Every structure is written in C-alpha cells, then in structure tokens.
Amino acid sequence: MRFSETASLRACAEVDLAALRANVRTLRARASGAALMAVVKSDAYGHGAVPCARAAVEAGAEWLGTATPEEALALRAAGLDCRVMCWLWTPGGPWRRAIEADVDVSVSGLWAVGELREAAAAAGAPARVHLKADTGLGRGGCQPGDWPELVAEALRAQADGLITVVGVWSHFACADEPGHPSIQAQLARFREMVAYAEEQGLRPEVRHIANSPAALALPEARFDLVRTGVAVYGISPSPEMGTPADFGLRPVMTLKASLALVKKVPGGHGVSYGHLYTTPGATTLGLVPVGYADGVPRHASGTGPVLVDGKLRTVAGRIAMDQFVVDLGGDEPPPGTEVILFGPGDRGEPTAEDWAQAAGTIAYEIVTRIGTRVPRVYVNVNPEQNG
Template identity: 85%
Template sequence: MSERTAPRTAPLRARAEIDLAALRANVRALRAHAPGAALMAVVKSEAYGHGAVPCARAAVAAGADWLGTATPEEALALRAAGLPGRIMCWLWTPGGPWREAIEADVDVSVSGMWALREVTAAARRADRPARVQLKADTGLGRGGCQPGEDWAELVREALRAEADGLLRVTGLWSHFACADEPGHPSIAAQLGSFREMVAYAEEQGVRPEVRHIANSPATLTLPESHFDLVRTGIATYGISPSPELGTPADFGLRPVMTLSASLALVKHVPGGHGVSYGHRYVTPGETTLGLVPLGYADGIPRHASSAGPVLVEGKWRTIAGRVAMDQFVVDLGGDEPPPGAEAVLFGPGDRGEPTAEDWAQAAGTIAYEIVTRIGTRVPRVYVNDEEDG
C-alpha cells in the first residue's frame, strides 16, 4: 500500500481516504458492463469529491477512454496536470474560455446557436478547428437543443462551420432524466427521441466519432442505450446510482472513499444533560459523550442531526443533537474510547462501518451529495496509487 498526502507535523483531525485500487477495479467492472462501447470516467466536481487529478489518472490507467468534466476550467486543469487523451466538458456560459479549450484539444458541448457562434469565433482566433459535440434535449429539459427546428438549425450551421474548417462535429449526445428509476416511461421516450435526432443529423451529413446518452444507471441496466460511449460518474467511485437498482456489490463495485476523524474529547455527563445547539438531544441517563471534529463546514449534512451513523470501536453510534459548523457529538453509552480513537463516518462497509448510502438515508438525500460535499478542510489521502503487480 502506498499513501500520498500533504506533509504534516501532527495527526490528522480527519481524513478522506481514497482507495485508487478500488477506483481502477470499478472502471474495469464498468467496462465489462458495456463491452461494446468506449467508457468516459466523469471527474467533474473534483471527481465527486474524491480529487480530480489522482482519480483521472487512475481511471485512465484502468482503461477509461475519455474523461468528462462539467466546466471548461475543470477540463483545462486536467490538461495542465498532464492528462492525455480525450477530454470533454459540457457546462458553458457566454464568454467562456473557448479558445483555451480548443488549443488544449478539449471536446466542447454545444446546445444552442449562441454557443456555436462563440466556438466558431474562437476557432478563427486559434486558427485551428474546434472539437464540438452537439447536445440534444431528448426530455431532460436541462441543457441540450430542442428537437425540431432548433435542432435542424443547429445541425445545419454546425455542418456549415465544419465545411469552413472551423470545427469537427465529434459527437452527438444527450442525458437521461430517470434512468435510475427502472421502468420509467421517459426512458424509452428519450431513447426514441435520441435515435431520431441522431438519425436526422447523420442524414444531413454529420459523421460523429461517438454517440452517447448512457449515464451510470443506464450503463448498468440499459444495454440498448450504450451506443458508442458510456459516461460513468458516481459508479466510478463505487456508489450505486440508485438503491432500487442494486447495491455496489450487486454491480461488482466498491466504494472508494472512507471518511473518518479522531475523537477530540470523551467525557462523562449526567442524565438530563443537553447536547449541542437547541438541546434537541438530552441524555436519558448517565453516559459518555464523544466529540467528533467534523461539521457542516466540512460537508457533514446538518439534516443528519440526531440521525447520522458513526462507527466507534466497533459499534454504530448516532449523532446526538445538532451538527454544528465544525463538530458533532455522539452518545457512547458509557463506553470510554480514548481521545484520538477513530470515528468512521462512512466507507465500503467492510468493518461494519456505515456507507455513504446510509448517510444519504439519514439526511434525506442521495449518496452523490454525501461524497461530493466533503469540503477542502478534510485532506484527501490516496492509497493504493500504484497498479498491483
């Protein structure tokens, strides 16, 4: 096992351990779920809180063909770190760094005419063609071009710019709204719309390198949606995109992040003792309390007050009272672990610890949010960063 983190002179208050061997294994498992398609590992939002550059490198080492980001700044940071190969970004606003992306050989997504005008102008300034992927809104109602006249105009003008040597249409793509809800009628409707919009573009002369719509849940459960490329986000990090679809183990995946902290204080208190702001928890009898030095400033959801699970010395504890900005309390029930003892908030579950999904249930949210929101005050510690053998 190898480990990398910033130099330190004292034990860590808390740490998010990132198991890169698990990430590599997840990429290989996901490729097996879509053997006929290339795979894009999505590393947006600092790889869902895991750290974009180390995770991108691990994903590429395991066979990811593409890397995906939301913002151009994320894509450019990957290039600056030396990541090779295909990188795509899709969340653009007017005045974005189009020229920089073109010069960095990043595939950019275009959903409307304003973006096509800006990318072609940037291509003229850069004196090289842009790699452009046209996004279709097949029913998500978010980014993407509407079918019908809007799509026809976008395709026509993109082909005109391609003929002028200003861009290359490298992809046609879309995104599901409800792929994590098996049997939802929108899934078939979106697939049908995507096929029609792709067929129209290809009839007009578009020759894309890749056509893609499948996200993590579709990669795992909808082989008919795989086309040329699948985009795996949360599944790359070993988290099931929906409990309804199955657990990570059901899909051959392993959670990559383990979040833990060192107890800052253990103390005896009498019964009837109020705990944390608002005294929403009052000790039912004489007990011991443990102070965990993580709070909502670190990404611990305040909605998990009086509900979030923590493993301390082999036992599940529950947050006692409200989560504060920097800390929360667990009732240890009279047990007396020493200060500095490990409190594990979530991990793969191997040691009986809670998982990110357990925290999602406690906070009334999704596991995506649990891992992504862990803040920068929590150091990422990378283990198993070298390939086995």
C-alpha cells in the same frame, strides 16, 4: 485504533485508488464494447480530480468528462492526454483555450456555434464539438424543434473548417428509476435526432446518452460511449437499482475522524445547539471534530450513523459547523480513537448511502460535499498496489 501518521489527526477522506481502478475495469466490461468516459467533475465527486483521473485512465478509461472548461483545462495542465470533454459552457467562456488544449466541447445552441467560429479562427484549428440534444431532461441541449437549425449551422461551420462535429449526445432524466416510461421515450427521440443529423451529412464519431445507471442496466443505451460518474467511485446510482456490490463495485472513499474528547455526563444533560437531544441517563459523550463546514450534512442531526471503536453510534443532537457529539452509552474509548463516518462497509461501518438516507438526500451529495479542509489521503496509488 489510531490514525496512521500519514493522515490528519482531526479527519481525513481516505481514497482507495485500487478500488477506483477495479470499478473502471468492471464498468468497461459491462459497457459491451462501448468506450468509457470517467466523469471527474466537481473534483471527481469530492475524491480529487487529478489522482482519480490518472487512476481511471490507468484502468482503461478512454475519455474523461468534466462539467466546466476550467476543470478540463486543469486535467490538461496536469499532463492527462486522453480525450477530455466538457459540457457546461456560458457565453464568453474560454473556447480558444479549450481548442488549443485539445478539449472536446458541447454545443446546445446557435450562440455557442458563433463563439466557436471566432475562437477557432483565432486558434487556427477547428473545435471538436458534440451537439447536445434535449431528448426530455429539460436542462441543457437543443429542443427537437430547433435541432434542424442547429445541425445546419454546425454543418456550415464544419464546411468552413472551423468545427468538427465528433459527437451527438444527450442525458437521461430517470435512468435510475427502472422501468420509468421516460427512458424509452428519450431513447427513441435520441435515435431520431441522431438519424436526422446523419441524414444531413454529419458523421459523429461517438453517440452517447448513457450515464451511470444506463451504463449499468440499459444495454440498448450504451451506443458508442458511456459516461460513468458516480459508479466510478463505487456508489450505486440509486438504492432502487441495487447496492454497489450488486454491480461488482466498491466504494472508494472512507471518511474518518478522530475523537477529540470523551467525558462523563449525568442524565438529563442537553447536547449541542437547541438541546434536541437530552441524555436519558448517566452516560459518556464523544466529541467528533467535523461538522457541516467539512461537508457533514446538518440534516443528519440526530440520525447520522458512525462507527466508534467498533460500535455503531448515532449523532446525538445537532451537527454544528465544526463538530458533533455521539452518545457512547458509558463506553470510554480514549481521545484519538478512530471514528468512521462512512466507507465500503467492510468493518460494519456506515456507507455514503446510509448517510444519504439519514439526511434525506442522495449518496452523490454526501461524497461531493466533503470540504477542502478535510485532506484526501490516497492509498494504493500505484497500479501494482492491489489494482
């Protein structure tokens, strides 16, 4: 089975936009009336930000979320006109450009309010702001002890017509660990911090704390908006929570390569750097022309699973920068035969979660790390096409 002419002969990441649209519809149905934000940071978790953002909006996502302002501005430049929020700001960031592009921004500290004041005055329009509360994750966000000062400063800037506080938000530390005691503790603290802000006179349009695992499994955490990231792409937040199918989700990306070489070797033949694998007997080896420069994790050397000509195989020896080897056990599929590293699993191929287990990481990292020299090939681009 050979690649279609639309795909690279070396490798490609096939992205099924019908699956993405179906995932968004499933997540919206689970959101219990809350609006849905499709998070498209890090190039949509490696899937391609603009095509995936468009598909998510077509399926009903009211918001798009990014980490960096540059990611948000790129969405605007591509013509996406829904609500867009970005949250990872550093001093000197492009606040004015964000205001002029109608991008919602996040504020965790007083320095950001000060910079926003100047930017809003220069832009001649108020900034739309979400105040972030640190309810226990310990990353971004304002600590509870500093919250009154931040709320007071935000109220002053709002009274001056320089910002509009449209949201109060936070982020879970352990929502992907069902029953973890921090979940309810964070929810309680979030409610307290929202209540304080509202008592002081803020009227946020949206309160939001739910990420993918909370959107899927914690109805009490959904509030007005859920921020779904990895679930949009059909990946379960953790194997402990269940498989994608358990939530009605379908993996969106299939990573394929094309066999570059098949050759016979004798027993006792070392394979790849360090000879971590030696053939147990006479066999055939297949060369797969992708490696860690393409995002295939080197930590999966000797353990990474692949489907070659309908049969499951395992990476033999070390994964190199541009290639790895599989022991074909005497089979001789021709060069050009399709190799599937991961996909939805319909044809018995491994999934991103299988690669995560093999590499000792999480499925988020497996899809996000697929490099730029692997072309993305989009299928079911139009909403009429199966989704």
